[in-house]
Amino acid sequence: MNDGLDTRYLESLLGYNTRRAALTIIARFMERMAPHDLRPVDFSVLSLIGHNPGITSRQLCAALSILPPNLVGLLKSIEKRELIRRSPHPTDGRAMGLTLTAKGAALMQQAEATALDSDLSAAAALTPAEVKTLTRLLQKVYLSPT
Numbered sequence: 479m480n481d482g483l484d485t486r487y488l489e490s491l492l493g494y495n496t497r498r499a500a501l502t503i504i505a506r507f508m509e510r511m512a513p514h515d516l517r518p519v520d521f522s523v524l525s526l527i528g529h530n531p532g533i534t535s536r537q538l539c540a541a542l543s544i545l546p547p548n549l550v551g552l553l554k555s556i557e558k559r560e561l562i563r564r565s566p567h568p569t570d571g572r573a574m575g576l577t578l579t580a581k582g583a584a585l586m587q588q589a590e591a592t593a594l595d596s597d598l599s600a601a602a603a604l605t606p607a608e609v610k611t612l613t614r615l616l617q618k619v620y621l622s623p624t
Contacts, residue, residue: 496616503600510596514589515559519544521589523552524578527562528586532575534567561585 488494507518516524522542527533535553539546553576556562561582567573578586601609 492619496619503597506600507593507596510592511589514585514592516585516589519552520556521593523549524556524561524582524586525590527576528578528583531577532565532567534570534573534575536573538576556582 504518507521511517511521514521519542523538526538526541530537535546535549538544539549544552553562557564559581560579562576563579564574564576567575597609601612604612
């Protein structure tokens with residue numbers, strides 16, 4: 479609904495289309511994650527911890543492009559909710575490994591099902607093959623070396 483505005487130039491730009499799609503997907507995701515009290519970054523951090531028990535803060539920062547000072551407060555908040563625990567890293571004496579608690583694992587089982595449902599809903603106009611292609615193409619943009 480562009481009220482008759484000429485948006486053809488903007489719609490020809492990858493950044494514009496990516497941002498519009500991201501806003502739509504994230505809004506839906508946030509609405510559906512509200513019952514779990516998880517923001518997108520919380521979900522991403524917990525998902526990585528769940529799928530990579532013992533992951534370090536440094537690894538989380540690198541994987542999610544988060545600055546260390548920003549991650550510190552986030553981890554404290556998640557730890558306060560008793561969703562994660564810290565333990566000495568088995569090979570790096572200076573690092574702490576992060577794992578989900580039973581409460582965190584149960585929450586993430588529900589949250590990951592919600593995330594999948596949210597994605598499927600957001601991509602309802604696409605075929606499964608188109609979703610796979612779109613995902614692969616987006617990953618080529620952000621995973622390719624510059």
